Amino acid sequence: MRGLCSFAGVFASRPEAPRWFRGFVTETQTDQARIAVVTGGSSGIGRDAALRLAQRGLRVVLTFNTNAGGALEAVRSIEAAGGVAAAVALDLGDVETFPAFTAQVQELSEGWGRATFDALINNAGASVGIAPFADVTPAMLDDAYRLLFKAPYLLTQALVPFLADNSSIVNVSSTAGLATGIAQDCTAYGAMKAAISIWTRTLAKELSTRGIRVNAVAPGPTATRFGRSEVPADQRAPDPDGVAAIMAGVTSRIALGRFGTSDDVGRLIAMLASDDGSWMTGETLNVSGGFGL
Numbered sequence: 001m002r003g004l005c006s007f008a009g010v011f012a013s014r015p016e017a018p019r020w021f022r023g024f025v026t027e028t029q030t031d032q033a034r035i036a037v038v039t040g041g042s043s044g045i046g047r048d049a050a051l052r053l054a055q056r057g058l059r060v061v062l063t064f065n066t067n068a069g070g071a072l073e074a075v076r077s078i079e080a081a082g083g084v085a086a087a088v089a090l091d092l093g094d095v096e097t098f099p100a101f102t103a104q105v106q107e108l109s110e111g112w113g114r115a116t117f118d119a120l121i122n123n124a125g126a127s128v129g130i131a132p133f134a135d136v137t138p139a140m141l142d143d144a145y146r147l148l149f150k151a152p153y154l155l156t157q158a159l160v161p162f163l164a165d166n167s168s169i170v171n172v173s174s175t176a177g178l179a180t181g182i183a184q185d186c187t188a189y190g191a192m193k194a195a196i197s198i199w200t201r202t203l204a205k206e207l208s209t210r211g212i213r214v215n216a217v218a219p220g221p222t223a224t225r226f227g228r229s230e231v232p233a234d235q236r237a238p239d240p241d242g243v244a245a246i247m248a249g250v251t252s253r254i255a256l257g258r259f260g261t262s263d264d265v266g267r268l269i270a271m272l273a274s275d276d277g278s279w280m281t282g283e284t285l286n287v288s289g290g291f292g293l
């Protein structure tokens with residue numbers, strides 16, 4: 001049976017961000033509400049984490065890379081529910097842009113009456129480096145390292161000076177990075193996600209001097225663009241790779257018998273980032289409906 005990562009390469013195409021949307025920001029307000037930064041908030045887990053954080057009263061800076069429409073929709077959904085959000089373009093593959101992004105976060109926070117912000121959600125990612133071990137090229141390995149580990153590591157380094165004391169970081173790992181979730185074709189992807197979990201632990205120790213909590217979630221198979229399971233069956237392309245059969249095989253490994261939803265994971269991220277997670281740090285929470293039990 002093939003694992004989660006085997007179908008993870010099936011992605012829908014994404015529109016280019018129109019120029020006018022780059023750096024799009026909603027209205028600014030000036031009071032002391034708490035602020036969260038969510039990377040990869042234009043779809044999937046990041047979008048639903050952003051919505052749940054907004055429901056808890058945090059203002060949200062969410063990032064997008066190519067999917068400007070998805071980011072705009074997320075901002076509008078938050079606003080429709082009475083929240084406040086802004087969407088900012090960020091290419092995590094380009095570390096040179098992190099100082100400029102940090103300045104944008106500072107500017108937004110100041111517009112909202114704050115010098116610091118309160119929660120960083122390192123969520124953005126993609127199914128990179130996924131192939132049988134023998135087929136992983138140096139370029140694929142570099143891509144996996146650059147997006148899944150180097151980017152959240154260096155982005156956090158850039159943003160930490162502006163994170164308030166006693167605030168929170170939540171990193172998005174994967175069951176593919178846990179001993180219980182080993183999946184085929186995931187030697188590179190899974191290793192980078194495992195690195196996220198140990199980085200979470202070591203950073204939690206280092207930042208504990210400022211009261212900053214650092215935790216991770218490890219989602220199992222989750223219905224996002226990773227598995228194109230959000231696309232209605234009648235709109236799917238022919239299935240020469242047997243994706244449906246692969247997904248059925250993956251589902252059979254989930255004790256609760258279904259893929260997770262992005263909200264299943266987003267809710268937990270928002271909980272960890274909030275005071276409800278106040279006595280937890282350095283942990284990676286498996287959120288997978290019992291994948292591999």
Ligand SMILES: NC(=O)c1ccc[n+]([C@@H]2O[C@H](COP(=O)([O-])OP(=O)(O)OC[C@H]3O[C@@H](n4cnc5c(N)ncnc54)[C@H](OP(=O)(O)O)[C@@H]3O)[C@@H](O)[C@H]2O)c1
Binds near residue numbers: 040068147221
């Ligand atoms: N879905 C699963 O089964 C599953 C399981 C375990 C872990 N995860 C992890 O969950 C996280 C979120 O994934 P998802 O399932 O919610 O997928 P998704 O719906 O495809 O969302 C991925 C997000 O990451 C952003 N992103 C991708 N590449 C980027 C880059 N180079 N620079 C900046 N942003 C980038 C995307 O932005 P644009 O679309 O705007 O480009 C999008 O907002 C990832 O870290 C993934 O590894 C997912």
